[in-house]
Amino acid sequence: NAGVTQTPKFQVLKTGQSMTLQCAQDMNHNSMYWYRQDPGMGLRLIYYSASEGTTDKGEVPNGYNVSRLNKREFSLRLESAAPSQTSVYFCASSEPLGQAYNSPLHFGNGTRLTVT
């Protein structure tokens, strides 16, 4: 049981390049999330998908797009990378928060992205 799997683990991009971060979970969770982690800023929610077929903006969505491909997969796309997007990106999944009482988030190992 792999839990939440993210690919790639590391990536270096040049300003203006595009890329997609992949995330898959095998826990049959309905909800999935993308966070970025920056020193001194903690974890900030980029986008989330409460259930298959829905996506919503989080705290810092600008410069990103997402796709909930199916129940298992939730991808994050950077169309034109900028140095400000240098960060560690975490995908997470859970049962719908508030419905499964106190359902915890299950996190992936993260993707370390550097934009030069």
Add this chain to the structure above:
Amino acid sequence: AQRVTQPEKLLSVFKGAPVELKCNYSYSGSPELFWYVQYSRQRLQLLLRHISRESIKGFTADLNKGETSFHLKKPFAQEEDSAMYYCALLYSGAGSYQLTFGKGTKLSVIP
């Protein structure tokens, strides 16, 4: 608006000393709070949740609604406790529930 504040970026304690990681929250609804931990080179994972009133790895946290706090405590720190700790608040907004995290506190236990 909901907010989680962890006032200390870094906390250093000696092995065997007591530990208290501070967390304060701001939320108009009924708060549900969590502590997550990230050990070096590992993924973030849930440490404990207030509703369970549990003790995990010797850590406890009590919700104090009067002081709007959810501080994480351990009586005797161990070297393996060195990690990044995040306090998180469950809130309701835009028709769904979300978790908002504090900025984190890095705990360093000195041998």
